[in-house]
Amino acid sequence: MSVRYLGSALWRWLALSGLTLAVNLVSAQEKEFEVRSADVLHVMTVGKEQIRALIGRVYMVHPEEKGQVKIWCDSAFQNLQTGVVQLYGNLKIVRDSTTMTSSRGTYYSNERHAFMPTDVKLVRGKMTLTAKTGDYWSNEKRAHFLGNVHVVDSTSSTFSDDLTYFEDEERSIAVGSVRVQSTENNLTVFGDSLLHFEKTKYTLVPRNPRLMQVDTVSAGVLDTLLIVGSTMEAYQDTLQRFVTRGHVEMARSDFAARCGEAIYFLKGDRIIMRRQPVVWHEENQVTGDSIVIRTSERRLQSVFVRGRAMAVSRADSVYASRYDQMSAREITMRFKNARLDEIEADRTATSLYYLFDGLKPNGANRSSGDKIIMSFRVGKVDRIKIVGGVEGRYFPERLISKHEAQYNLEGFRWISDRPMRKLLSIVHVSYE
Helix, strand or coil: CCEEEECHHHHHHHHHCCCCEEECCCCCCCCCEEEEECCEEEEEEECCEEEEEEEEEEEEEEEECCEEEEEEEEEEEEECCCCEEEEEEEEEEEECCEEEEEEEEEEECCCCEEEECCCEEEEECCEEEEECEEEEECCCCEEEEEEEEEEECCCCEEEEEEEEEECCCCEEEEEEEEEEEECCCCEEEEEEEEEEECCCCEEEECCCCEEEEEEECHHHCEEEEEEECCEEEEECCCCCEEEEEEEEEEECCCCEEEEEEEEEECCCCEEEEECCCEEEECCEEEECCEEEEEEECCEEEEEEEEEEEEEEEECCCCCCCCEEEEEEEEEEEEEECCEEEEEEEEEEEEEEEEEEECCEEEEEEEEEEEEEEEEEECCEEEEEEEECCCEEEEECHHHHCCCHHHHCCCCCCCCCCCCCHHHCCCCCCCCC
16 A cells, blocks of 8 residues: 655645645546645555545535535545545535535535435525435436435425435425425325425325314314315415315314315315315205305305205204205305304205104195295204295195105205214324
8 A cells, every 4th residue: 555645734735825636536537526625635545446535624626517516524535436435524515505414425426426324404595404314416406315304494394204306396206104284374284295396386295195284263272174185286376275186075173075176275264175065064964066165264154055056954853864955056054153054045946844843743845936045043943034936835744754755855865974083084193
């Protein structure tokens, strides 16, 4: 082994004189790997390979066609034949606006690839990422992280087992136990994987998405909205909306719903449901071509149904086959103090209402008109108002008894398997 040594005093003199020691680490065709500063440089020949050891306040630059990779560390060991550089202590690698730090790492100059095996941190603008290990390819501007990956930006935190980040596209792919938290909205989205585009503020959860929003309602009581489906998209534009498709189910303390597509507008306190939607509130059920749920300060305010609209509620718990019914082209349910206050059926409205004399059944009324308004008191029908083109018919109890199904309105269906919050597939997470 032959060893050449350049003393630290001479090295510092060269640095202070503004001179640069340029070292060609690979072939002559490769751009130079420049050593800008270090306290000590050892040059060794081990077998057929040359090793250069840089000790103390190391600063190196690897030029590229579009920019350069800058490296700082406490010490570095460069293999001139393979182009591999081992880096130790306070490692920092900078490429344009991206900075990665760790306690140690390896830089493959031929591939312009940096590997950090422990405690990695990446910072780009307002985004900060931490993970157990990380790789960065400067030519491709691509980074890959494994183990307890945590990304924090101005609006949310993302957790996953595996994450790939494409710098130019500002695109990231997270895989494994994905969880995105927004402290601003007390909202968390879970999924098997996630695809996020920062430039367009668009996020896709392609499999098993689950949304959970915890909020405070009256008297400081916590309430939780849960939404599950086959896929979920998030648009973080001015509308701030989540679009869930497939077998969509949702539940909160005051309502439950199911449909094929749901759009949840965070700022507008509104949920639009399409593709065979159904909404339940206590013993009331509404169906139609589309349904809009509106809330005010996270409390149920109204449910609007359009197209083949039907509202159904149990007439009496004792008579299980009797349901009060309303059908129309449009139906609006209005709520007051978390209770159903009024149902308004508009355009070709029809109602079927069961009568009781105290606790004794007393037949049913079937009415129709341009508009029907049904008012409630303590969850029970209090009065019915019919406006325009009024028609009505009374069916005595002797005809109704045991034949209730024959008098149901066209399109009637009672769906008993409503989603329950405790049964929806939400991952249980321990927040530490």
